[in-house]
Amino acid sequence: MEKVSWKVEGMSCTNCALTVHKYLEEKGANNVKVNFIGGDVSFDLNGKSTKKDIATGIEGLGYHVVSDEKLAIPRKKRLFKNHFQRFVFCLIFTIPLFLNHILPFHIHFLMNPYVQLALTIPVYIVGMDFFGRSAIRSLWKGIPNMNVLIALGATAAFGYSLYGLIIGQSEKYMFFETAATILTLVFLGNWLEDKSVETTQAALRKLAVSQKIMANMIAYDDQHNEHIFPVESTSLKVGDLILVKTGEHVPMDCKILWGDASMNESIITGESAPVDKKMNDRLIGGSILESGTIKAYVTAVGEDTVMSNILKMVKEAQAEKPPVQQLADQISAVFVPSVLIISLITFTLNLSYGHHDFATSLMRAIAVLVIACPCAMGLATPAAIAVGLGRAAKNGVLFKNAKSLEIFKNIKQVVFDKTGTLTTGQFTITEYKLLSSDIDDNAFKRIAYSLERYSNHPVGKAIAKEWKVKDEISWASIEEVKGLGMKATDKEGNNYVAGSFKVAENYLNDHQRSVYIIKNNELIGWIDVADELRPEAKQVVSALHARNITTILLSGDKKEKCDAVAKQLGIDEVIAEQTPAQKLEKVAAFNAEAPTAMVGDGINDAPALAKATVGISLSDATQVAMQSAQVVLMNHGLKNLPLSLGLGKHTYVTIKQNLFWAFAYNIVAIPVAALGFLSPTFGALVMGMSDVVLAVNSVRLNWKKV
Incomplete structure (x- = not known):
């Protein structure tokens, strides 16, 4: 098995992710994770297909693999690179049509059907080049996406107008401006959606320090004279010697050979207070040397660095599907066919029983197509998860999966180990x-x-x-x-x-x-x-009590010592002198009573951490403990434990708000369009705005008090 992690461009909704996911499974890939927010795709390659074959297949679906230079998949050249360029191009042709439609007077030459056709054709071609291609590919793969609705709606309006022109009755069939406006406004909506979704990734992007920063490399000539010359950090290798001066970024993970320094590691820990470092201490790539000068040798590069592992962990967590998303995914998968059926029923009922003419019935059916928004349901959960995980990572809290973020809302009791968790561990x-x-x-x-x-x-x-x-x-x-x-x-x-x-x-x-x-x-x-208590321990325990969360001290240490610590901190219950097996049994019993979080750092805590509803480890814990936990606190202490609990709860609240909006919007908008209260033009605009509302609500998590 080979683990493959790619960045794939062009995915804009849950259905896009489902299409790529389904394709990878058809190719025999295992452990497939696809996140359309950020475009991260990971899977296990089992040898049945080559990476080049799979990448070529993804290109055939209309997406582009950008993160694996070795594949060298040439990108098809397009006239327009993004939705904003498409929108501006289409707007130039659409403005005359739209103005002539809404102005109280008509511009005579714009009433000419051939002029309207000439203005609409460029918009229609650009629209079908994107929406049409995407729609056909999605239908071919059996997972119709939102672009099917847009392409069908615009084509119906364009085809109906063209038919009227051909039979010489254009005045009765003139809906060219409807086709052009639908495509133009949906391009605008898609661009706004892309910008909004991009904002949900802001916190994560701040962690991703540019991989190409300059480093001062140290080399020696035959006479052992020292030479320092600039190189790009990406060219560094393990064992290379580097010089880092005041104000510079540490280019890669390294170990100090000479000098003392004051380091700003806030990019990893969320802590702005500088940390003193001396000889033999390790430095994290991406941290900033605030004062001092050091010589160090590189200990890790590329994907092996702490920063790369953090980013990888967060991206994998974003690709996870928490339980609350499963229903939305199931509905998204059948949403487009359902809307097509509703649109057909709308046309039939308006024409047969509503006593409306063909044109009115068609416009109402088109309005249903363009106002329906399957993306809203698909975006509701990933957008909130992306912001929640990003804010957590920026503040030194790493969630290994999105499920843990959601489960935090139910935590009723927190179990603490003593040594190294409530205490400093500095004996x-x-x-x-x-x-x-x-x-x-x-x-x-x-x-x-x-x-x-x-x-x-x-x-x-x-x-x-x-x-x-x-x-x-x-x-x-x-x-x-x-x-x-x-x-x-x-x-x-x-x-x-x-x-x-x-x-x-x-x-x-x-x-x-x-x-x-x-x-x-x-x-x-x-x-x-x-040992001494961590300075933040009492404050953390008090914060948990304020949320009506029961606190328990579960330790292998002597009862007298545990009782003394519990009394100082105000912990509710003490269970001392426990073996790892007994800790495991106790945590299992607590889980049976109520959802339980376990906080620990030692090798003897690993089984209990794995057993807890949510296992929480400290960044200076043993590797076994960190691997067993679902959440890692990166600030060398408990300070951000309340933040992690609060983010879990408020991320879930945001997800519920987003899902309510997504369902309510479609439940209300589709009947309103079917009854003729919304034109296709206004429907296209409203549909574009619906996703922006979700993204903005999700982004609030960045500043919301949790």
């Missing part, structure tokens, strides 16, 4: 004691360091950092046991364990200590460490 050793006369102070520290240097737990990392030695023990085998600690065997066959009270309960009754060290089934000593 310091406060006390230790030797319990074996055979081990001296240095040997004890050497054993503790040699074991804990392999630990992913914050306590273990702290011990390894403080007690670092050069002559560490060389292990024959070592492993980290979830919820217990480290187990190892040296090359002489001696067994060692460093862990919680669970590993030492057979040796003593003192369960107040942080880490117990055992050698060959003999307790040789214990170590105490201290």
Whole structure:
């Protein structure tokens, strides 16, 4: 399986996405995700078809693959590049027709049917080149799109007028201006829709720092003299040396070799406060060096950088279809055929039972075609999701899928791990004691360091950092046991364990200590460490309580320590001294009671994070925890947890508002057009505006207080 991610231009609605989705599945692609907002398409290629064949097929559908230069699919040259150019061209010919139609007096030469035909033909040709081609392709693929309605409506008005001209009764059949105005106004509506939808991507575009920024590359000649010269960041490779000066962007992910710096990482974390960096610290590509000068070597380029992975994650989440969208997609798939039937019924009833003439009945049927808007239903959910995910990403909250964003609306309780989540995880050793006369102070520290240097737990990392030695023990085998600690065997066959009270309960009754060290089934000593609460923890817990969300502390740590933390923060319930398996059981039980979010950062939290309704991890968590969670908080803390909950709730509210408008608009507009209260011209204008209303409502999420 090869993972393929493309940018595809030309998709303008859900039906376009469904057409591409259906085509890719026909070609045997798996795990297909298509997002018409942004044009992101991803799928797994199984070898049955080549990328070139699939890209050529997508071109045949009327869309264009732009993000894979290796394919070299030539783009068909078009006279007009976008809807705005088409609109301006058509407007030039439509204005005389339209003015002559609405002015209280008529311009004599414009009443000539041949003049009207001459003015309409260029508009009709441009309109059919876009709407007609798109309509035929969509019908061929079995998923008729909105352009079928537009093409059919304009062709009916144009054909009816042309028929009148041919039989010499133009004055009774003169609807050339209707055909031209429909096409012109729909081009205007499509352009406004494109601009509005583009606005929904604004927050995400701010994250996408230009890939072609200049970098200062360091090189050395034969005499080891240093030379610095500018290169494009895209030409950098892993291991290249670079110089970054005050005010410059960090071109790619890198590690500091020399110098100190104050970094602005707000593009990733949402935090505007600068972060101090020193030698061996890692820098994120796209961050800005506010003060200082550093030399660094590149650690990741292209798709491997933190920024690329964030953008990829957000785009994949946008392509996901949350449950609320499924109904809208199902309706969109049958909407166009339904409107065609309603239009036919409108024509028949007006002609047969409404006692209207053929021309009036036809105009009402055309009005039904052009005012109906399947795009509104298809756009309602993706537009809100795009803005919600974009604002979240800009503020350092990453949703791995759109489903999590929607599910947040139901969260009734939040479960917190303690160490590294509510606390900083920055431990310091406060006390230790030797319990074996055979081990001296240095040997004890050497054993503790040699074991804990392999630990992913914050306590273990702290011990390894403080007690670092050069002559560490060389292990024959070592492993980290979830919820217990480290187990190892040296090359002489001696067994060692460093862990919680669970590993030492057979040796003593003192369960107040942080880490117990055992050698060959003999307790040789214990170590105490201290941690401090995250400064934002109390504020976050209070914010959750203000939303009537129950807070629970679920930890593997001792009950006394957990109770002390809960009391300081005002947490509702404490469950302490739990193994990963017990945490999993507790979270499952909480889920059964009410939708539950779990916040954790350690390897022992991973099963519970995966089990929770929504798993939330911190950016400085273990990789296992981050992979198990559906949401990652990128600001090294809990600060944005209320924002993530609020965005989830308000994004869902926006989706409901959008869907209400989309359904209400079509339910009201179609009968109004069928009864003759709207002309096709006005219907085309209103249809174009309907999508703009949805996009504007969605964009409000960027500023809405959540």
